[in-house]
Amino acid sequence: MSDDGDVVLADWTHPVEWGKVREFARAVHDPRLGREPPVPPLTFPVVLSAEFIERFVSELLPLDRRRTVHGEQDYEYLKPLQVGQVIRCRAKILRDEVKQGQRGGRMRLVTVEVKLTDASSGETVGFERMTAIEQEALTS
């Protein structure tokens, strides 16, 4: 259980590593690339949750990747991430529902939220929310 009573799907820690931040900043062409210490790009939290998301999509739910698209991504930043921090990540499902699609057929919408806290101070640094949309399989 999390602090607010919700069921936590996964709970793990991940360091904010110098080399990983630099590699990610280069991959997304962050204009701050080259600063010392490296500054984590706005979307860097995906690195912290990549292994979980892989397991979540392919094993826990699971979703068929051939029919699944990434719908939304939402970040709330309370404190800047810094190289050297260890981040505790706690994931929970905000939504898992089936809706009628605009072009006919049903679709499954799943939103997962990862709460990011500084592992040593316990301070919340931000939230990452991801929404995946799986289209119904064609039956023809």
Place this chain on the structure above:
Amino acid sequence: MNAAVLPDPPAFRFGPITRQDLVRYAGAAGDFNPLHYDDAFARSAGLPGVMAHGMFSAGLLGSFLVAWVEDRRVRRFRLRFKSPVWPGDMLQATGSVVRSYQVDGGRVAELVLKLGRQDGSEVVTAMAEVECA
């Protein structure tokens, strides 16, 4: 009023997107969904070939946002994925200030941003909240 809270966004063009961009992002992000590097798998999903990660496009739009607001603190960045990016695409980003409002200790600007192709079609749309002194 809005012009006073932030300067105009810089011009941001990127591309053409290459497979190397996709592979570099996959390694950096640890996201090895085969849709992004395996043409046969992508075709089995009905796609013409590999496509870029949505979060690669999101990362590019984040870089545009940072280039625009510089070291001002970003409070929120919310993205909607509209269409995939393919190798060869040329992308450009645009943004504007929607409104700004006073909060304790300063002012917050609400921005809308868009990453699109040269033909104007949308790839990613986003909103952001940025603290402005």
